[in-house]
Amino acid sequence: MPLVTSTQMLLDAQRGGYAVGAFNIENMEMAMAVIAAAEELRSPVILQTTPSTVRYASLELYFAIAAAWAEKSSVPVALHLDHGSSFAICAQAVRAGYTSIMIDGSKLSLEENIALTKSVVDMCDCVNIPVEGELGQVGGKEDDTESEGGGYTIPSEAVRFEKETGVSSLAVGIGTAHGHYAETPVLNAKLISELKSLLAVPMVMHGASGLTDDVVEDCIRRGICKVNYATELRVAYSDGIKETLAENPGVFDPKAYGKAGIAKVKNVALSRIKICGSAGKA
Secondary structure (H helix, E strand, O other), X not given: XXXXXXXXXXXXXXXXXXXXXXXXXXXXXXXXXXXXXXXXXXXXXXXXXXXHHHHHXXXXXXXXXXHHHHHHOOOOEEEEEEEEOOHHHHHHHHHHOOOEEEEOOOOOOHHHHHHHHHHHHHHHHOOOOXXXXXXOOOEEEEXXXXXXXXXXXXXHHHHHHHHHHOOOEEEEOOOOXXXXXXXXXXXXXXXXXXXXXXXXXXXXXXXXXXXXXXHHHHHHHHOEEEEEXXXXXXXXXXXXXXXXXXXXXXXXXXXXXXXXXXXXXXXXXXXXXXXXXXXXXX
């Protein structure tokens, strides 16, 4: 089916008490793997690219890859700009065909974040594209996104942010971090429950790669409706290539190690979709 927006799938997840997995892709093979996993488990799914990733190729190329494979799929697939860093790149993604947008103004003051986010929401409303905002920084580093620490979302600010921006979903700071965890993170899971009681929009958790299954499942039970995965997909794809070349150093056909990467990423996506509880929800 054609690419869809993330609006309905997240609202369904919010009502159903599960989450939709959002998977960062870097190439055609990773997109193929994630969609194959979603097909097998009959799950809605979100493909994502960061500004750094689209600079590697282009928004138009990643849209073409996602759109082509979504068209072959019988489950809902959305294409999301992850951590949009400016109004300009959000507008470019909309023009390229992306069906979901994130504007990340979490490093700004509250007033500046609200103003930037609202400007993107107003632009996207014209074409019925949902917008994810972020309030409370997620720590760690992912591509261009870097923060020294995970700043918790302040509930009163979240209420104001939702009201004044009109966002469709909100990434919240609960102590997670992008990239690999050097040590076990201390999450404020109770904050999710508090925010759920105050907010109408679905909540998003960034930095899920490396968290234990039971921690992610608890966050979902408390109200998280979208869970982002990036680092572990990159690791899986790279491991598939490394293992293939180690076993047969003479391999020169990219399809050989590409297939190994696909298999590794698909296995990760299958596991994460099950943890999100979205299997059978397509």
